[in-house]
Amino acid sequence: MDTAKLEFFRGTLDVLILKALVWGPLHGYAITSLIRRQSDDALLLEEGTLYPALWRLENKGWLDAEWGLSENNRKAKFYKLTTEGRRQLRHEVKTWEAYATAVAKVLAATQPPLPEEVA
């Protein structure tokens, strides 16, 4: 499978960002590398798209941003989850799992569905 072409489904990026911040505040670059490493280099996002997503989440109040110093002493903007962001993550994970299960079920089917009974 061509990893670079693995497209992001709508809304997937949001939940990945939220998940990435579960372990603590990160700046944007760290978020990209975290997602890349955690997916064993399977998910390579175009880095530019990350930032509008981050700002959108910040706007919605799911993330808080603060300027701080990076590991090599550069000024960087750190994002962290708000309480509401945490709640949103739980909700989206659930939705995602339900979605994935449903898709998996359909894809795993070996025979056509039984005809629906008409009452």
Next chain:
Amino acid sequence: MWRRYSRLFGADPAADVKDELRFHLQAKIDDLVAQGWAPDVARKEAERQFGDLRAVQKIGVRMGEKMERRKRLKDYWNDSLQDVRYTFRTLGRDPGFAAVSILILALAIGANIAVFSVVNTMLLRPLPFPDSRQLVWIAPPPNACGLSCATYSADAYEEFRDQSRAYQDVTGYMAFGTPDNLRLTGRGEPEPATGIDVIGNFFQVLGVQPAMGRLFTSEESHGGPHPVALLANAYWRRQFNGDPAIVGKAVELNGTPITVVGVLPDSFDFGAVFSPGAKVDVFTPLDLNLERNWGNIVTLIGRLKPGVTVAQALDDANRVAPNIYFNTKYPDTLGRYKGDLIPVPLKDYITGKLRRSLIALWCAVGVILLIAGVNLSNLLLSRAVARAKEFAVRGALGASRGRIVRQLLMESLVLSGAGAAVGLGLAVMIIAWLAHQGAVALPLLSSLRIDGQALGWTVLVAGFTATSFGLLPGLRIASGNLQEMLKDTGPGAGLGRKHERVRAALVIFEVALACVLLVSAGLLLRSFVKVLDVDLGFQPERAASIKVEYDDTAPTNEASQTKRGEIFQQIIARVSALPGVEAAGISDYLPLGPNREWDQPVPKGKIFDPGELPDPLVYVITPGFIRAMGTRMHGRDFTWADGPHSERVVLINASAARVYWPGEDAVGKILMRGTEEDRVVGVVDDIHEETVEGGTGSQIYYPAMQQVPSDAQLVVRTSLPPATLASSVLRALRELNPNQPAAEFRPVQTIVDRAVSPRRFFMLLVAAFAGLGLLLAALGIYGVISYSVTRQAQAIGIRMALGASVWRVQSQVLAGTMRLACAGMVLGTLLALVVARLISSLLFGTSSWDLPTYFGMALALLMVAAISGYIPARRASGVNPMEVLRSN
């Protein structure tokens, strides 16, 4: 690092985005270099992996700005909420101040809303008819002889209607109805009702739809098969308990069964529009054929065709006028109305006369608002001075000046908001009361209400008051020096004194405005007194009138005249015999009401140019009427001997005598009406026929035994209060005629009162406003003097310790008060002179330089100023020197 601090001086979203993205690229490059890439290649690779840097940056800046705006708005809202909470806390701590300011504002704003509603109803809002701008009143120029000439004959109406091209339709009503001219019978005791004849298409032209049933048909307006009537909504509800099945039923009016064909809507109030102060219960179709020989009796009201202007209608009327006959039977009456048919918008006719009064009233409440606002400003200022330290501390702790001004504005907003709320309640009460003043002859009064526009006006007024008068103290405080304020604790410190000067200026201004109101009210009051002093030509005191029913039907005209004479003679003899009755007489019309004219009598043997002879106002009376009215005369009164077979006799008034026989005694002379000769047997003083303030025209009196009266109003002059005689007079009338309805025994004074009621109304309102203005000005003076006494308590204490007497201290404080009052008065008098000129058209018999008014104003003002200065003066002299000196 630097950006962290730079944010303190305001956010910069664009720079933030740039920084963030630059960091990302730098980190990426670092990683790539660590992996062994050459630095310049690494940079390219990093940019490639990032994607469209510029686009992302643009998105970032836009989103950042949006967030920033939202944040600012949120901050502002939070600050405002904080201000409101803080305002309530501080006002709660000083409930006296809050109560006084809210009360002042409530009075001023309430008065403003009420007057706005009146002005809106009478001047601004269109008449309550569909497309009311198309409606015009057609009459001679208003200055000729008032409403009494504003009528036309039946023939003239028809010719005008048929020849004019400007109108969709023309209608009118019988102008000469009198109150209680109908008798509702067949339902227990006969009850009086007021009816009016309208031309059949009256309601169609006005655009009034019946609430129930239908309007008149064209057949019914030419004496249809059976008599029909429409009921006014209020009458239907009152007299018939809102009977839902009334349509089609017959009611007995004046002994004739009349079928009710419909009930008019509640929104239509004939009296409110056409005859202020009167109510009309029943409408019947006017049969023009029956009225053809009655002379000028109908008014003309037209509905213009769409798009036709009043000016075009006037051209049209000028074209038509020469072709109109007064009476088609008499060719020489052609063109008698030349130039007398002038259409004016109906609304101008109805409320045009009030325009100036209403505008004056509006200005008066505006001044009240100004005074109240200045007062509020003053109160806020004195509070602000007392709180200077608080503001200084807040300023030192980082509150911006804007924030402090906002805080003060918020306080005045809260105050004026509360004032407006209370004022609105006040206005609702005033309006409800006014709407029920049926006796005040002002049009559309009954349709007064607080509507959306009035609410809008309230918000506007409250907002204006809050900002304009709250801003001044705010700016004064904000412009002060914090350091100085913090230090400013001692007496006589610079800032306090500066504030005092501002406050003194405000008070002077306030006093000046009160002066203007006082002078205006004084002039109007003087005018009103002058109006009451007018010699009406009759004496309304201790005279009362009642409508009398009689039945003079007889086979011939002469027999009818004889019968009528006998009935009247009996009535008058019977009533005159009642104890307390000095004189009694009957007339078919009473003064100061609608009236009519018949013809142009010509003095025998004299030749006048056409247009030189007046159309005298006609009264048909019995012997005794002149005396019962208390009118002076010379010659002789009619006697019962002036019957159908004796010589025709008339009385004329002094004005008519002057026209007919200038410089001669008219008694004994002959007046010709066509071929008929009438001998003038007496000359009567002029009676004000229509208005108290207007002049009088020619009047002619015929004996009821020789001419046909349209009605009978018994006038009784009593030595006792009229009310005590009411029942005995009615009993006497009932004994003679069991059908006599229980009509009201109305003191003639009420007729006069009604005629002067609009003037009284405006005068009372302006006087009330002047009183309010004076009170507010007094409050202002008191506030300033009281404050300065408090501020100078120490100095006063020292002076008293050094031997100044109580009297000396008091007179010094009083002198300060008088200085303020006099400065205000000088300014006010100058303003008042200008204003008095502006309202001179509202005055009657009073010059706008009327000295007594100005003196009265000065006296009232000085007295009030003295009182409001005396209270603090007493407090000053009560200062205990030891205590004051110790306290600092």
